[in-house]
Amino acid sequence: MTFPYSYEVNASATESGYTVKSHYRSMPNEESSIKGGSIVRLFHRELESYLVAEGSFANEKDKVVIEEVHLRKRKSEHGKLKASSTSAITYWQIEKDKEPLSGQVVSWGERCRIKHLPTRLYLAIVKEKNGYTVTLKRRELGKTDLDTVFRLFPVIEEDTGIQFDSYARINHPHTKTWLVARKGERYTRQAFDPDAPGLASLQWDSAELLQIGVQNQMSYDDAFATEQVDDNLIQKFTYIAGVVPVFQAYIKEKSSQNDKIGVKKSSAMRKALGELADFMQYAHPRMKDHQKLLRNLMIIELIVQILEGYDPKASDARNHQSVCQACYRVIEVYLLGQSRKNENYLARFISFFEQQIGMGLNAEQMLTELVRDNSLIVSKFDEKEVDAIIKKLIDSKDHRFFDYLGVLCVCNDRPIPENQDMIIKKLVLHYGEELFYLTEVRDVQGRLYGAEPKREIQYYPPKSQRWYSLVEIAAKDKPTHTPEYQFLVAQLDLFGKLCKGNNTEAVRIIDESKLTDVCLSHVLCCS
Known part of the structure; x- marks a missing residue:
């Protein structure tokens, strides 16, 4: 059994009977009505915010709810609201209390439950020592759970049935309270620590979040639009x-x-x-x-x-x-x-x-x-993480780490001097000839007797006994994706990014490390 109250359906040679029940009978005048099982967004019009929670029924490894129920501000553009949110954290399913699968129209004031789709938990108001808390809760089947029962009341008197895109105030009959926004109170993310080291402190979402709560008196401002989800x-x-x-x-x-x-x-x-x-x-x-x-x-x-x-x-x-x-x-x-x-x-x-x-x-x-x-x-990226990348490069000699270090040196075609200086000192200055290919323009004697020497680009791999011609690994009749070729190209590309923006310290270190002619030419072209 993967989920509570969910069971496998297996095949058998023995016949098994099923009862097919109609979910609802479609009526022409009920197309715009909210029925048992309808999915809506609850939009607080006054604060231009959606009622949301974050988490997933998939998260069995830890906890299902990552962020408790709160309001998420919907930014406007030039004074106009954006189109409705397409984020699933705003999806709520309306269920009738007694007949959740009936598919019949939900009436104003009728007892119902509000289910958060990503977590498959129910909106609930729970009494605690310091008052009431708005949260998500798993409903225990076969038991009367009054914490998850709500009623919706219209802002303006309408038909008996609740219509999509109408305005509702949400009442909790068990505690005799109303769902309200705590104006001016920000919601603080529980799964985010701004003081954590390195990438753990990166905030991926910058939306303004507000607290949700309850009060005994109905508030005129706290009305929620029941937006239909397509x-x-x-x-x-x-x-x-x-x-x-x-x-x-x-x-x-x-x-x-x-x-x-x-x-x-x-x-x-x-x-x-x-x-x-x-x-x-x-x-x-x-x-x-x-x-x-x-x-x-x-x-x-x-x-x-x-x-x-x-x-x-x-x-x-x-x-x-x-x-x-x-x-x-x-x-x-x-x-x-x-x-x-x-x-x-x-x-x-x-x-x-x-x-x-x-x-x-x-x-x-x-x-x-x-x-x-x-x-x-x-x-x-902090120094510790850069050290880890360099260690993997040294251990594996994989040229793809050069590409990875390169994107830390240049961002949006702009050099990042702090990262350039850190990488040039930790990598080039520290390892030098132990890791990198030396490159040089050298005089090579022609094959024919009496021929004039010609100038040729050559490279010298670490721990090698002689210089090799660059033509050998980049010849037309040989694949250019040989490991030596890829390593050298990635090395030169990294040097260019280390020196981009005329980083004189990087140029000096590369020059003093005797990674000479071709490297410096490449640097000058890329900087």
Whole structure:
């Protein structure tokens, strides 16, 4: 059993009977009415804010609710409100108290429950020592849970049934209180520590958040618009939510000591990940809505859990490796479109992704694109994290670390002197000839007797016994993607970025390290 009150449906040779009940009977005059099961946004018109909570039913590893119920300010442009939010954290499902599956019209003043879709928990008002708290709560089936029962009352007298886009005040009959905004009180994120070191302190969301509370008296200002969520948005949400149990089942099987991932299981998982990547990628120009759902339902966290299970020494490493490669493709598609919010949300996992560089999982390109031209992420890299990257470069001699260090030196075509100085001293000054290829324009004697010497660019690998011609690794009849060629090109590109903006200290250190002619020429061209 994966979820509480959810059970498997299995096949059997014995016939089994099902009772099919009508959800509701469509009536021409009820198309705009809220029915049991309708999904709405609750928009506080006075404060231009949505009632939201953050978390996901997918987050079994930790807690389901990451951020408690609060109000999220919707920014306006030139005095006009933006279009309705497409974020799933604003989705609430209205259920009738006695017949939640009936699909009948919900009437004003009727007892109902308000379910938060991403967490699958119910809006509740709970009595505590210091008063009442607005929170999310799991409903215990078969028991009368009055904490989760509400009633909606109209601001202006309307028809008996509640209509979409009407204004409602929300009453909690058990405590005889009303849901209100605590004007002027900011909501502080619980899952964010601004004083944490490095990337852990990066704030991915800058929206203004406000406190929600209750009071005994009904307030005229605290009315919520019942905005209808479009069917196509509901279908997108349902698709992504359907991915969750597939991922969870795979994670559970992988973590089991007695169950190894075979070809069949890995193939099925790769297919699911491929379909998810295609679902996002081919949604242009509304790709952003799909990418946002990976945050709202914490699919990114599930993907990281899958990646955490990779052990190159395990007996099923080859099968699981292909799944991890598919995971990185999903992340690459998630980053398409240059959404700073998507990038900053993913940045908290950078330290983990760095551990998987060089394992054949395709983490390198994703990391470089994640950091490239994102000044907020680059500014959060501290000396300890740069040291870790350099250590991996020294241990692996993987040229892709040069690309990674390069994006820390130049952001949006502007040099970052602090990072340039730190990397040039820690890498070039400290390791020098131990790591880098020396390059030089040298005189080479012609093959024919009496021929004049010609000038040729040559390189000298670390611990080598002689100089080699650059022509040898870049010849037309040889592939230019040889390891030596890639290493040298990435090295020269990094030197250019270290010296960009006429960084005289970097030029001096490279020159004194005898990484000479070609390097300096490359520097002058790029600076």
